[in-house]
Amino acid sequence: MSIFQQQADEFLSHPFLLLLISLFLAWMFKKFVYKHHSARKLPPSPPKLPVIGNLHQLSELTHRSIQSLGRKHGPIMLLHFGNKPVIVVQSADAANEIIKKHDLIFSDKPFSKTTRLLLYNLKDVIISPYGEYWRKLKSICVLQLLSSKRVQSIKFIREEETELLLKTVESSCCSSVNLSELFDSHSNNVICRAAFGRRYSEGETGKRFLMLLREIFQLMVAMDIGEFVPWLSWISRVNGFDNRVLKVAKEVDDFLELVVQEHLSDAGDENRDNFVDILLAASIDRDGIKAIILDMLAGGTDTTSVTLEWAMTELLRHPGVLTNLQTEIRGVLKGRKNITDDDLEKMQYLKAVIKETLRLHPPVPLLGRVAREDVRVMGYEIKAKTLVLTNVWGIGRDPTSWDEPDNFNPDRFLNNSSVDFKGLDFKFIPFGYGRRGCPGIALAIASIELLLANLVHMFEWELPEGMKCIDLDVMEQPGVTIHRKHPLLAVPTPYLL
Ligand code: HEM
Numbered sequence: 001m002s003i004f005q006q007q008a009d010e011f012l013s014h015p016f017l018l019l020l021i022s023l024f025l026a027w028m029f030k031k032f033v034y035k036h037h038s039a040r041k042l043p044p045s046p047p048k049l050p051v052i053g054n055l056h057q058l059s060e061l062t063h064r065s066i067q068s069l070g071r072k073h074g075p076i077m078l079l080h081f082g083n084k085p086v087i088v089v090q091s092a093d094a095a096n097e098i099i100k101k102h103d104l105i106f107s108d109k110p111f112s113k114t115t116r117l118l119l120y121n122l123k124d125v126i127i128s129p130y131g132e133y134w135r136k137l138k139s140i141c142v143l144q145l146l147s148s149k150r151v152q153s154i155k156f157i158r159e160e161e162t163e164l165l166l167k168t169v170e171s172s173c174c175s176s177v178n179l180s181e182l183f184d185s186h187s188n189n190v191i192c193r194a195a196f197g198r199r200y201s202e203g204e205t206g207k208r209f210l211m212l213l214r215e216i217f218q219l220m221v222a223m224d225i226g227e228f229v230p231w232l233s234w235i236s237r238v239n240g241f242d243n244r245v246l247k248v249a250k251e252v253d254d255f256l257e258l259v260v261q262e263h264l265s266d267a268g269d270e271n272r273d274n275f276v277d278i279l280l281a282a283s284i285d286r287d288g289i290k291a292i293i294l295d296m297l298a299g300g301t302d303t304t305s306v307t308l309e310w311a312m313t314e315l316l317r318h319p320g321v322l323t324n325l326q327t328e329i330r331g332v333l334k335g336r337k338n339i340t341d342d343d344l345e346k347m348q349y350l351k352a353v354i355k356e357t358l359r360l361h362p363p364v365p366l367l368g369r370v371a372r373e374d375v376r377v378m379g380y381e382i383k384a385k386t387l388v389l390t391n392v393w394g395i396g397r398d399p400t401s402w403d404e405p406d407n408f409n410p411d412r413f414l415n416n417s418s419v420d421f422k423g424l425d426f427k428f429i430p431f432g433y434g435r436r437g438c439p440g441i442a443l444a445i446a447s448i449e450l451l452l453a454n455l456v457h458m459f460e461w462e463l464p465e466g467m468k469c470i471d472l473d474v475m476e477q478p479g480v481t482i483h484r485k486h487p488l489l490a491v492p493t494p495y496l497l
Contacts, residue, residue: 043087043380045078051229053080060478063365063393066090070394076378082228086387087377090394092401092427097377098369098390099426103434104130106369110387112227114219117249124291126299130372130435137292140282141439145275145296151442153273155341157193161186162451166458169492176464179312180487183305183451190447191300195293196259197274209255213297215248221480256290296440302481303363304444309488310361311353311452314408316461316490317469321410325349329457339457344449348417352410354448355428358396358421360408362430363481365393369436392429393482401427459492 046069048054057079058065066088070077075091089095098106107130111119115127122128125137144150165186169177188210192200200206224241226233236242263276272278275296279289315322328349333339344350367390371382382388397405403412419425422441423433431438438444455461463472475485 040381041379043076043078044073045080046073048080051082053082053084053228055081055228061476061482062478063391063482066366066389066391067394067397070391075398076380081387082225083230084228084387085383086389087380087382088389088391089377090391091398092395094378095390095395095429095433096426098388099423099433102375102377105372105375106388107435108370108372109436110368110370112220112224114222114224114245117245118216118219118252119294120253120287120291122291123285123288124295126295137284137288138435138439140279140284141292144278144282145292146439146443148442151446154194154443155446157190158447158450161189161193162454164189165451166454169455169459170494172492173459174491174493176489176491178487179490180305180309180484183308184301186451187301187305187308187447188297190304191297193274194443195275195296197263197272197276200259205255205258209252212248212252212255213301216252216294216298217302217480219245219248221478252294253290256293257286259293260286260289299438300440300443302483303440304447306361306363306481306483307354307357307444307448308451309484311357311448312455312461312490313472313474313484313488314357314360315353315456316463316488317472317474318408319469321353321408322456322461325353326456329453333457337458339450339453344453347449347453348414349410350449350453352413352417354445354452355413355419355421356408356410358430359402359428360396360406361482362392362396364430364432365391365482367392367429367432390429392432395427395429398427458495460495462491462493464489464491 046054046057049056054069057069058081066079067090069079070088070090075089076094077088079086079088089098109127109129111122111127116122119127123133125134125141128134128137165182168182189199192198192206200209222241224233224236226236259276260280263280272281275293276289279292284292315325328347329339332343332346369388369390371384371386371388373384375382375384395401399405413419419428421428421430423429423431423437426433431441463469473484473486477483477485
């Protein structure tokens with residue numbers, strides 16, 4: 001070996017040089033990986049801030065902020081909620097690709113620590129991860145709790161509750177009535193009676209339970225900063241948020257346990273046609289039963305009352321539409337009071353009014369799904385576990401799908417009655433889509449049609465004194481479901497009593 005070779009070997013085996021070479025290789029490797037990673041085609045994204053990402057660009061009415069951002073960045077974009085990437089979809093085309101091509105991949109729901117605590121560790125159907133357990137619960141919902149047969153068998157509940165509401169309205173003729181409040185308690189009573197076989201709104205315990213349900217909604221949308229910026233999760237411990245969640249979860253559980261015990265001890269009772277008894281007969285554990293009941297109450301009450309609230313708001317803002325609707329209903333009934341299913345079938349304008357309400361005011365404006373694996377949507381790559389938000393509200397007001405999208409005009413559905421909300425028309429998905437779509441459509445529509453038809457048939461409606469229809473605001477209250485910000489007040493005058 002030459003001296004030159006010997007020196008070269010010594011030089012190359014020097015520890016410092018070896019360290020330098022390793023560092024250089026590590027740097028090259030990282031650069032390669034980064035380059036490869038950044039070559040992934042990601043959707044357009046508004047500039048973000050450190051730590052909070054795009055949170056500062058979102059108002060409490062997230063669907064509206066997202067719509068404005070989408071005008072600039074396109075129908076599919078990437079946002080960051082803290083350090084969490086979130087893909088937002090807000091066009092019929094993008095929804096079409098998700099629904100038609102990738103429904104299975106997007107069949108998981110997002111959940112937080114709060115949801116886990118409130119929903120019995122995800123033993124419910126709305127949030128439970130896609131899989132065997134969820135499939136079992138969903139089929140119980142579709143085939144037993146919410147089947148057309150069941151919707152028909154609890155028709156008497158809808159009729160009695162509608163009658164009761166009409167009596168309350170009649171008793172306050174001709175002063176102003178708080179329709180928001182009436183719709184809330186009506187929807188609660190219908191679902192409670194279907195679920196428990198009786199009302200719970202009168203007693204103290206029942207009233208407290210209704211308040212707890214409201215608190216559950218608030219907690220679910222409350223900003224738990226630790227979900228987005230994990231190192232700030234201590235804030236929820238210090239400001240009492242975590243304790244509040246535990247307290248509500250415990251109180252709700254106490255109430256539901258009491259209800260289940262009552263049903264178990266009334267085992268000989270003939271009337272077993274309610275959700276609790278049906279679930280007790282199925283092989284589901286106790287927490288699962290309570291979680292599903294909570295789903296039915298949470299998923300079925302607010303959504304229905306919000307639809308009624310916005311339908312009446314739009315009718316009062318558009319007296320011409322209200323008159324058309326009254327003409328149709330009164331034309332079908334010809335002086336009769338009672339509205340039958342056959343009558344409702346003939347009321348095409350009523351159906352168009354309800355569809356137009358759901359287009360402009362979908363009760364659940366944002367649908368959350370989580371990608372179960374890496375997937376490509378409209379040429380963009382979405383990593384597994386990414387949260388995907390579908391802006392149902394934005395899609396319903398997208399000018400590429402709808403003429404004059406911000407106008408309330410039921411005729412658009414009358415002229416095109418094939419456009420439906422069953423999840424197949426991607427520009428109109430108020431009940432969601434695919435596997436995770438809403439199983440409560442038939443019950444919701446049956447309740448809404450019957451009550452709305454009766455209200456506009458039996459009374460003439462005006463706004464409180466001095467108010468013109470253009471004065472009636474459409475301000476929204478933030479939440480999982482979007483209520484009016486201010487209660488809806490209106491003055492009824494009897495037409496047929
Ligand atoms: C106007 C009334 C209603 C509206 C607008 C509505 C809307 C929705 C929406 C948007 C979803 C999520 C779908 C998705 O992610 O694709 C959903 C799911 C669900 N809804 Fe409804 N809903 C209504 C009434 C009801 C009623 C009356 C019930 C039952 C009493 C109900 C029970 C459920 C359940 C159990 C789910 C979860 C389905 C699953 O994850 O597989 N909904 N609903």
